[in-house]
Structures are given as structure tokens and as C-alpha cells.
Amino acid sequence: MSDTGDERDLLAAEYVLGVLAGTEREEVIRRADRDDALNRAIGAWEIRLAPMAAIVPPVAPPADLWPRVEQSCGLTAAPLTPKAAPLRASEPLGSPTRLGRSRGRGFWNAVGFWRGMTGLGFGLAAAIAILAVVNRPAPPAAEIPVASAVLAPPKGGAPAFVAEAAPDKRIVLKPLERVALAQGKDLELWALPDGETVPKALGVISKVGQTVTLPASVHAPMQLMVSLEQKGGSTTGLPQGPVLWAGHISALD
Template sequence: MNYLQQERLDALSVNYVLGGMRGKARQRFQRLLMQQQQVRETVWRWEQHLNPLAESLPEVKPDQKLWHKLQQRLGWQHADVVQLKPRNNWLHPANWVAAAAAACLALVLLLPPPAALPIELAVIQTKEAKALWLVSKQGDTVVLQASAAVPADPVHDYELWMLPTSGQTPVSLGLLPQRGQVSYPWPQAAAGLTVAVLAVSLEPKGGSPTGQPTGTVLHTSELMTL
């Protein structure tokens, strides 16, 4: 099938923008977004036509508990509770300091909290829905956290890219860790751009030598705002 035939590409782009494209078909189309400027421009054009229709809909914000539940389900949140025996030795000077600190803390808690920055997150997973990385963005920082399922590759790096809705070329967000987590500042080249899709490519050690994806596009995902 020739996906670049304009009439067919328009139909696919409308289906993609409206969210009707699912599963493997959506992943294939997102790979085309990475590779073809014509596809990015067509999707951007249809987003300009269709997105204003959503502005009249009421905003629905997911509960903050969703973030914690997601971390727990992915095995990336562990709560170790330590039981301490109560002590009544309030005459010790150290306890005076503790009491003063507690009073200061109570005062801070009574103050109105600052407005929380929205959290954007994406789970990058395999076709079998096995989670590989958790991507979270808050403010100007993006945190990339690997799961134990990430295949170790000593001679390549996994690189994360964002594709802007404007149809511009992909912007690198940094190398994904094969273990543990890393954090990067949000790149200046991506400032002010809206993310259409995230993609992971397999690159030479140290990342793409050209500043654009050069290896196979392995996975795609989309950011969700909490």
C-alpha cells in the first residue's frame, strides 16, 4: 500500500488525529511520522482543522492518584514503612529541637501550597505491552526511567525523540538508560513545541551522529498529561 498517496494519507491522518487508529496500525503510522516529512505536514494540517472542535469540550483532569497507581503497577514505586517505638524523653535537648522543627513544619503546611506544575508521562512498551521505560516531564525537566525488561545492548544506545505537531523534524530528548534512571533538561530546540509522538531509535554508541534518527525506530508512545 502506498501510504504517501495524498488522498489515502489524508484519510489516515484524520483517523490518527481523531484517535480512531489503534494498536499496530497506529504504531506503523507513528513510524511513518518519524521518517516522512509529507506525513508530518499532513497530520499537522489536519490537527489545525480538527483540534479547535475539542476546545468547546469541558476539561477532565485525571485524579492525582493515577500517577501513583501507575508507578505501583509498573513496579517503580516501593514504600518501605519503618515502625518506630514511641519515647517519652522530652527533657532531652534534642527533643526540643525536634518540637521546634515540627512547629515550623506545621506552619509551612498551613500555608497555601504553590500551584503544582502539570506532569506529562508516557510508558514506552513492546508490542506485547511489556513496559520498558517510563518518561515523565514536569516543567523543564524530563526523567527517563528504565524497567528490568530493557534489553542490554553494549554496542548501541537507545535514543528518545519527540515529533512536534507542527510537522518539524524530530528533536532528540537524550539517550535512554538501559538500567536505572536519568534526567535531562527539556531541549531548547523543543521549547514551545507540542509533542505529537515520542519514538525510540537504535543508534550507535553515544547517540545519533547526525542529530536525526539514523537507526531502526523500535517503539513509539504518546505523552499523557496528569
């Protein structure tokens, strides 16, 4: 193995071991996006070191954890919680229940999905607040985003992309985490303007981020969604794979 290969392999090992902190750790995550060899080295070290996890004794999680997981995944059959219900009622999302029935399964299998969307509200507000802070110092005037959203799994979990919209209808998508994509798959971006029920395809996007321009027919406020599709994107004009991440963009003007 070359020196570079050795160096890369050790970096992967340090990352998996967990000794890298802060920017060093984030740099590895970013680099692994572009560097397949690093990505593979990380995967190999994950497997190599995993047996060490056996030295840690199992501890049963609290009994209320499963209901929480169920709730976050939109799996609970229970009625909407009081916390979620008013929010859902106030969301101008068309008639998701009807949609859910009409499509049957997948991301439109909708109660969980749409409930997840409502839950995103609070998180979004918080995340946008954080963005507002960390976006300082201000970029040049032409690039000032007028609205932004974090795209997170509809059923809860860590956000993966941030979308920043500019007045000229450009949307800049940047990954927040390292996005792994299986071979033969692509990510496709969709816009679902509030009040509408059929998402509009915005095209296949790169896992390392991309700038897209909204077609004239698409207006904020809207949901932005990223679905997992076969290579080349959906062939039907509707998401065929699951929606991995979604977020809400408020008005652009």
C-alpha cells in the first residue's frame, strides 16, 4: 500500500475508533463523500473494530423508549397526541389522508409521514434559528438566502441537508452529514407547494449538494423532499422510492 493509502487507512481507523473530535471528525466525513477509497476504508474498520463493542455490557433501555421510537417513526396506531393534533390541523397540507389511501404504501402511506411533517415544525424553527446565528458573517448581498430549511427524515432523526432559497428561485442544497448512496441509486428532489397534493420533480441531485432553480410553476411556501430512486430518477413523475428527508420552505419574498 502506498504512503497515501496508509495515511488514508489510518485516518479511517482513527475516525471509526472515535478519537477524532470537532473539525477533524467533520473533515473526514466530508472527505469520505468524495473519496471512495476512504469510504471503503472506514467501512472495513467499522467491521474490524466492531467486536470490541462486546466489552460493553448490554443495558436495557427505559421502558418508554420503544413507544418514543414508534412515535418518531410514525408507527403508532394511537390517535394523534394532543401536542400534534392542533399543529396538524393548522398545517396547509391539502388532504394527506386521502392521498394516503389513494397510494396505499411508500412515502404516501401517509399518516406517519404527515404526522412526521407536523413534528418537524418545532425542530425546523429551532434549526433555522441556529442557522441564522451561524450564517454570520453575511455572504455577499446577491447570495443572501431569504428562506432556509433543514431536510430531515419524515419519520424523525438527524437532518441530512440544508436548503437555502434565494429570491431568484435558486435553491442551494448542502449536505449536513455524509450521505451514503448505494450503487444504482440516485437522490431526487421534489417540491410540494402548500395546498397542493402532487409533488413536482426538481431532478436528480448530488449527494454532496447542488443548486437547483425552481420552475416558474413552483411557489413557496412548500415542502422540499428528497427521495431515493433508481439511477436516473423516477420515471413516473412521482416519487417511486421512499422520501428520505423533507423540510418546509417559507415564502421566498
